[in-house]
Amino acid sequence: MSSLFFIPEKEVVYMWNLITYFLCFTGGTMIGVVLMCLLQAGKFEDEQKGLREWRDCE
Helix, strand or coil, rough: CCCCCCCCCCHHHHHHHHHHHHHHHHHHHHHHHHHHHHHHHHHHHHHHHHHHHHHHCC
């Protein structure tokens, strides 16, 4: 019975590495997308603030 569930140690480590790399890649991608959105929102706000200040000066 135990031979049915025997997994060699090398394959367990390989699968754990794949899962870890996948999670790191996915997490990094999500962090990158969030940072990109925050930077774009900040840029948009700076442009709007500049336009408001330019309009108020005239």
